Amino acid sequence: MMFAKKRKKTLELSPDEIFLDSKNLPGFDRNQMEGRLVMLLSRRVALFVFLFFAIISFIMLGKLWNLQISHGATFRERAFFNSFDKHVLSPERGIIYDRNGEELAWNEARFKIVIDADKKDALEQIPDALRVQFFPKFSFDAFEKASDAPAVIIDDLSWESAERFIEAFPAVPFRIEASSARTYTDRSGFSHLLGYVGRSSDEPSSATKSGKTGVEKYYDLLLRGVDGVRLVETDAKNNIVSESLQQEAENGEALTLTIDADAQSKLYSAIGDVVEQYGFHGGAGVVVDVRTGEILAMTSYPEFNLNNFSHGISQEEFSRLNNDPHAPFFARVFNGTYIPGSIFKPIVALAALDKGIISPEKEIFSSGSISVPNPYFPDQPSIFRDWKAHGWVDMVRAIAVSSDVYFYTIGGGYGNQEGIGASAIERYAKLFGFGEPVFSGIDEARGMVPSPEHAEEWRIGDTYHFSIGQNNLQVTPIQVARFVSMLAEHGKVPDLHFVEEPDEARSVVTAYPLPDVVVLDEDFSIIQEGMALAAKPGGTAQALAGLGVDFGAKTGTAEIGNGRVNSWIMGYAPLNDPHVAMTVVLESGSETNLVGAASVSRTFMQWFIQHMPEYVK
Template sequence: MSKRTPSKFLKQQTRAFDPDEIFLDSKNLPGFDKDQFEGRIEKPISHTAIWGVFFSFILITFIFLIKVTSLQVVHGEEFLRKSENNRLDHVPLFAMRGIISDRNNVPLAWNSFDDEAARIALIMTETSTTTEEMPFPHRSYILSPGFGHTLGYVSYPKRDKRGYYYQEAFIGKDGLEEYYNEILSGENGLQIVETDALGKTKEGSIVENPTNGVALTLGIDARVQEKLHTTIRDTANDFGYMAGAGAIMDVETGELLAMTSYPEYESSVLSEGKNKKLIQSYNLDKRSVFLDRAVTGVYTPGSIIKPFMAVAALAEGVITPEKQILSTGSISIQNPYYPDIWSVFNDWKAHGWVDMRRAIAVSSDVYFYEIGGGFESQKGIGIANIEKYARLFGFGALTGIDITDEKIGTIPGVWATRTTLSSGSMVFKRQYSRRFAVLQVSQTEARSSLRIF
């Protein structure tokens, strides 16, 4: 019994043969030109592959258009600015820092250059500023001693290894350089430098011309200041003192003729910053080289307070100018809590009978002990009035002197007598403070006095 072959199978078996399939065998293969695809059976590309390639191109085109829109439309201006900055460099044109001179036009701080060619280059420029051939000028200072704290020093403009400035100005760091930094600095200008694709540069137009700083003329006399400083220095060295400060004022005009502090630093050394060893010695010096004792140091005023207390005593009517007080060289005060304890306060010498004029002239301590705090039959003005008149004369307040870091100090008042003290000696000091008070003030008023510490 025979099986019937499915018609679908018969159709597959009886399909037509292509001529290539009939006549193609291994003997005639070498005769075909393979570069022309002879002897090869071609299979048509499927519709799926064609549509896949089509949609891939559509997707790539869509992504490209989105990116182009983002670059040109959304961020176009931002990238334009960046490209301009990459091609055009903004180079600062440094303003000349103002010169500082004394009352006689002696230069105390000025601008200097590395060589004569640099100086000439500066003079030849219409903008009166620096060029690439001439770096910004250095700051030079008077070589005479006594001007370190007064003048201060500066920090130079700074740039990185690629030549870009991250600090485009001179910055005053202390003294007058810091206090008057804004007017001394002036205002930098701006120049555009173009860089081509090969990295070559050429100067462009000047966008902004610099405005040079203002010159300062001080009331200080350089000769007087130098002499004052050397006197303080020599006195400190001869008598074993660590430091000192002094000031001299014209009493007619109020101008400072000199104000100096010892020890001091060299302004040029700190400005240049190259002498690391010397700068390190400044930091390690126990005498506090960076402390300007004339305006920042806080000390007891000493005998300069006596004339002010004399005015206070006259105003309060506790004494007349003619009344005399006996100075035997000291006064002794009994401790009210410990009667067996007596504290002796010495005068610097026995002056005998002195009235107010004489007491001021010879600087009698005993006289002012008595009119300040009272002693036996002599009435004193008391601690409250001592504070009152000290403040009336400007003690305990800033003077407004044009030097940085001025300190005002402290004037003890009645509050100082309310401190609880335990030991007998301290109790006595509290009692004594009721009678006279030791004024702890820092006074920067220019005065023709010399203080050694």
């Protein structure tokens, strides 16, 4: 027994003692919560938590009772009879200004009558006779095929007119919405440039109008902004129960044009006075700052009232304008194609100098005509007449007096003088942009430059006529404005534009890329010397003499048949440091008429020198 082991006495340890003893352990880490006692929640805290969740549950049960039991029938009826409609919020269209900040196109507060697509069946209650009377511009057939968007039945109403309209059709759930009417300046000369807005032909029931012509069309995306959307709940009686804004409308951006409103109106009136007094069919004019390419004025005559289109034009008035033989809808600056006549001669002269076939000092005798053998009738030579006998003329004087014989000779050749030929004339005409548009991004005619290579038959007479700007050559006024600017700047192509800002707008309509014409400066100087002499007494552009400013200019009288002619003038000033260039064409006047585009240019430049002297001094 003495060898028996003693039993070890074990001690029972409580958790508290363990945690207390742990404080003496080396490496004890308090950040890991070692040595902390975990305390149970008190009964008070547990009771508070229980009461909180009980109250929340009671509130939710009460709300559910209210929705499902107390007012369940009301809300079921509302859900059944009420409807939700998306109302388009039309943005304010951007304002168009002239270069001096004068408003040319703006918006006036008006009202429109609208009906939701899901209520279109109510339109059947309107008799056909009243449809024609009250809705002459609305297409019911198109509306029936349209989407679920609300449709504008009629717009541009005063509040009083809108209320009377609603009262006239009490059974139809029409509603009145705020709108705006595009309004344009009452100054003359802006119709073709500004254009107008109207409903989209693809979406006749749409509330938002889009640009149809002119600047309103070219810059439509910038001007019109972005539609907004409002969700509206209405009851069975068409009363608004609730509404919420889903997307706010974004107004369009403003545009500032390079156009001077005073110069534009003056140019238009100067053209109009001569057209009406001397029997022309119409006319157009362009004024350009050759240093910057800014277009200061650009107008076509005749025009039409823009506000009639914006506020509503009758079918009778539209038919009258559309059938007018003077074509008031025709934007002649961009789309009028005309035979240029003698304003084309500087190109032939420049080509002859550049190719070295004649010196500017060499004289050619003009007896009033030249004749060449007729291969079909040898006893009847073909005669090509000058507009008068000029005697001996060198290149400078030939430009000044516009000698046809001189340009027949250097163009097609005659006697011992070699001509440059029709193909060279074609090439130089295209170098100066004829046959190409002036702008990219707008509707514009290209005109036509005849080509001997593509003609079925080309004879020497065709080259003679080509040399003096006749034949099938067709140019636009805006092309001639670019051309005369290039002559003023020794071949440099102007960056023509008619919008100043914003910068994004300049990328919508851009100048057509055309390389500069590389010809010796002394050759350009010869052309300019001839145009300077033309604008002095005795020259064809002497109408610009005596205004206190020296001009370089060239006139043209283009025969178009039946005793009718187009009258042209192009020019620039001041002579030694050109700032401004001008082009005017008068369409289809009598060939016996001695008053034409030169008279327009004098009237306008007298005003221009007085009111805008910074461009000519």
